[in-house]
Amino acid sequence: MEFLREYQLGIMLILIGVCGITSLFVALTRNMNSSRKAALLLIETCATLTLVADRFAYMFRGDASDLGWWMVRISNFAVFALNLFLLYAFNLYLMDLFTHEGGLTSAPRRLRAASWCVVVGLILLVVSQFTGLYYTFDNMNFYHRSNGMVLCYLFPTVILVLQFMVIIKYYGRIQRKIRLPLVVFTVLPVLATVVQFFCYGLSLTNMSFVGCTVLLYIFAIRDMDEAVEKAHRLEIDILERYKKRLEYVVKERTRELIAANEKAESLLLNILPKDIAKELAEHPGKTIAKDYSNVTVMFADIVEFTKISDGRPAEEVITLLNKMVTIFDERASREGVEKIKTIGDCYMAAMGLNMDDSNKDAVRMVRFAQGILEDVRELNKGMASPIQLRIGINTGSLVAGVIGKSKFIYDIWGDIVNVASRMESTGEPMRIHVTESTYEETKDSFAYSGPIEVEVKGKGKMKSYFL
Numbered sequence: 001m002e003f004l005r006e007y008q009l010g011i012m013l014i015l016i017g018v019c020g021i022t023s024l025f026v027a028l029t030r031n032m033n034s035s036r037k038a039a040l041l042l043i044e045t046c047a048t049l050t051l052v053a054d055r056f057a058y059m060f061r062g063d064a065s066d067l068g069w070w071m072v073r074i075s076n077f078a079v080f081a082l083n084l085f086l087l088y089a090f091n092l093y094l095m096d097l098f099t100h101e102g103g104l105t106s107a108p109r110r111l112r113a114a115s116w117c118v119v120v121g122l123i124l125l126v127v128s129q130f131t132g133l134y135y136t137f138d139n140m141n142f143y144h145r146s147n148g149m150v151l152c153y154l155f156p157t158v159i160l161v162l163q164f165m166v167i168i169k170y171y172g173r174i175q176r177k178i179r180l181p182l183v184v185f186t187v188l189p190v191l192a193t194v195v196q197f198f199c200y201g202l203s204l205t206n207m208s209f210v211g212c213t214v215l216l217y218i219f220a221i222r223d224m225d226e227a228v229e230k231a232h233r234l235e236i237d238i239l240e241r242y243k244k245r246l247e248y249v250v251k252e253r254t255r256e257l258i259a260a261n262e263k264a265e266s267l268l269l270n271i272l273p274k275d276i277a278k279e280l281a282e283h284p285g286k287t288i289a290k291d292y293s294n295v296t297v298m299f300a301d302i303v304e305f306t307k308i309s310d311g312r313p314a315e316e317v318i319t320l321l322n323k324m325v326t327i328f329d330e331r332a333s334r335e336g337v338e339k340i341k342t343i344g345d346c347y348m349a350a351m352g353l354n355m356d357d358s359n360k361d362a363v364r365m366v367r368f369a370q371g372i373l374e375d376v377r378e379l380n381k382g383m384a385s386p387i388q389l390r391i392g393i394n395t396g397s398l399v400a401g402v403i404g405k406s407k408f409i410y411d412i413w414g415d416i417v418n419v420a421s422r423m424e425s426t427g428e429p430m431r432i433h434v435t436e437s438t439y440e441e442t443k444d445s446f447a448y449s450g451p452i453e454v455e456v457k458g459k460g461k462m463k464s465y466f467l
Helices: 002-028 034-060 066-100 109-131 149-169 176-198 204-271 274-282 305-309 314-335 360-380 415-425 436-442
Strands: 135-137 143-145 289-302 338-343 346-351 389-403 409-413 431-435 452-456 460-466
Touching (some): 066 135, 338 409, 360 436, 389 436, 436 460
Antiparallel strands (some): 338 346, 452 460
């Protein structure tokens, strides 16, 4: 105790510096919520000013000058008032802690009662300045306790006891790192006050308050760091889950895109030759047109289709055409024949669009024509009104390409196309009618009738053959 009495002013000066720096740190803290930061800043500021006022009170006691008269009275009043303000600030800190982290919807009643104790304590402190209830000063400006000093110590003690009871009641709701400094804050000043009451001349209560406020800030920062770290972990976890979700969505969208591309490519291949479809996909705006020197073109038409369709329901006519064309398409796909288009009941196909100059394409086209005649015979089984085809085939050079931007179509143009169509129109039911050029390329593979002459518009008479 004698050591404390001798070096008390120096110890107080050190604690003032520590507490002042702590106040600055609190002011610079960014990650703490505003209400708790304000309460903690008020705690640290009140603790610092309390010790400053207490040090002045000890420095000027016994000073009989006018300055000493004012300083001992102002300093002592400030010490007791700032103690009450410090406890009120700690009360605000606890209210914010329990309502934001403790899960309470409102501040506990004991804390509200503690706030009223602060108000009553301040009123009595002001009254004591005029009545000498708490203390008086002699002619040399020495401080002397009065009979009412017990009340002066009682109010802060009651406030700390109420706060201690609330902390114990809701102990489990407080973060572990902040529990110890809260208990110390309410217990240590009470013990220091008891000792100070019997050891006059020591500022144990105020020095203990300063130590507790610094300890509270240190553990509050640790608690805040843990909360920030937890928030960062949660943020990382959310980002990881979002990343996985995004990867899954991207994978699903990629799969859907691939499926859509495959479907689009399949649809494109249904209306265009493979090479043309690839070129169109790679160069959408390009004009696609090619010359072919050796192509075999076939026209297949239903004989007297108008007469067959008259009197029949539209659905029945379309069903018949669809069934027949589907059969032809399946055979064309199997045998490598390129379907060009259907024109009403006419089926148009070609071979040789792969730039092959051999006569194999003409042979394959004739075989394809034989095959679709067999398909028609099979289709006619069980039909009340069987259908018949006329087929015309021609071989030669032509131009092929894609026309149109929307609803585009792949088509072929040239004299051989017109002549092939003429072979079909001048042909006979269920027979294959070919031009001389097709005959020359396929005569070694098929048996033909003798040549006949056919009148072709713009060409005059031409030799042709029936298979």
